[in-house]
Amino acid sequence: MKISQSAWNAVDTVLLDMDGTLLDKHFDDYFWEVYVPEHYSLVHNITVEEAAQQLLERYRKMENSLQWSDVEHWSRELGLDIPELKLRIDHLIAVHPHVREFLQCCRNMNKQLYLVTNAHPRTLAIKLDKTDLGGWFDRLVCADEVGFAKEQPQFWVRLQEMLGFDPARSLLADDTEKVLRTAERHGIGWLVHVARPSSRRPAARSEHYLSIDSFRELIDLAAAPAAE
Template identity: 75%
Template sequence: MQNFAQISAPIPWEEINAVLLDMDGTLLDRHFDDYFWEVHLPEHYSLLHGLSVEEAAQELLARYRQTENSLQWADIEHWSRELKLNIPELKRRISDLIALHPHVPEFLDFCREQGKRLFLVTNAHPRTLAIKLEKAAIGGWFDRLVCAEEVGFAKEEPQFWSRLQEMLGFDPARSLLADDTEKVLRTAEHCGIAFLLHIARPNSRRRPSRSARYASVETFAEFIAAAKKRQWEEKKQI
């Protein structure tokens, strides 16, 4: 059996002063995004082009793969032009599916109470971010919200992290990144981000998959419990 990295592998919370958080799959349930790109959009694309939904889904999947790990993938204005569909409007039609993961507000409060700087760092397009924040009012917790378009690179690209550091002035050696995509975590690790947390259940409707490389949680309640346990154990030793 594979030995998975667990949150019990202690992350030294007292050494962290900046917390970088992904949005989709990390703070928000990725069910909305998966449903949109895999079901909702193919249905509308099939009607526009006289295809079956299955044919439309296959054609769109091939198009998605051509833009993976790039800014273009998250650029809904690009997709509106390419597909001749109003992507923001189609997203708004199913915006009731936008939802926070369990324990996200508690985690954001915990970070604030502990004096951490909080940054939202997302590949999402600014118009997508605006739609999400209309339904999940989390913006007020953060020192700054950063879309990859503002940085000029996707999070999977090393240039993203060096430029983000210049923009925000955080110390990579004292920063934590939480993300549901291991490729993003690996890139951030190679760029010097010291503490990395994998979100094992980005989509609440699908089975969790813990990381074999990084400390991994299904919800932030696990992280809070581990951080408080570590703090309590350190106080006992004083």
């Protein structure tokens, strides 16, 4: 699927993921893979390497579920104050290049604009406080509010009921292909894969969806003259 300039006329609603899509996923990768294991190792008197391995196994069991993003769940399970730890390194929270320009572009085209994230409300609050992106959106929706993770089909049924959008006239940008596949099955008409969620890791382009390295590519398409 390609999104031409004229295709923007067929899009009424823009749904945007947060972590890895609008925000640099380096913060999350470092937090869960390095920072949490360091603190977990101190609490449990084990090596950082042992902590990382134990935590990786626990993370995997929670993948694609609401618990994976639930900071209160992980605080209880790990004996750590996860929100407090996030605040200690919130200087690593960063907006991807060209995101604000893209949001302005959507506003200029009078699109309905929604942030749709698996992030827990407490995590969302931390990141919005740091980035000040919340004001761009018509509504901010956490999976916790919906009752299902974005990887689950029920999420999209509930989300459509909540927001009243037309799936066929909606665009979703996300860095997770499983989310895009689930949204596609629900009938979301335009799907964009963010190929470089972390600034510290190489891009990994999708074989199934339009992949972008940055939102500059979608801005350029929106600004390009329509083909005659």
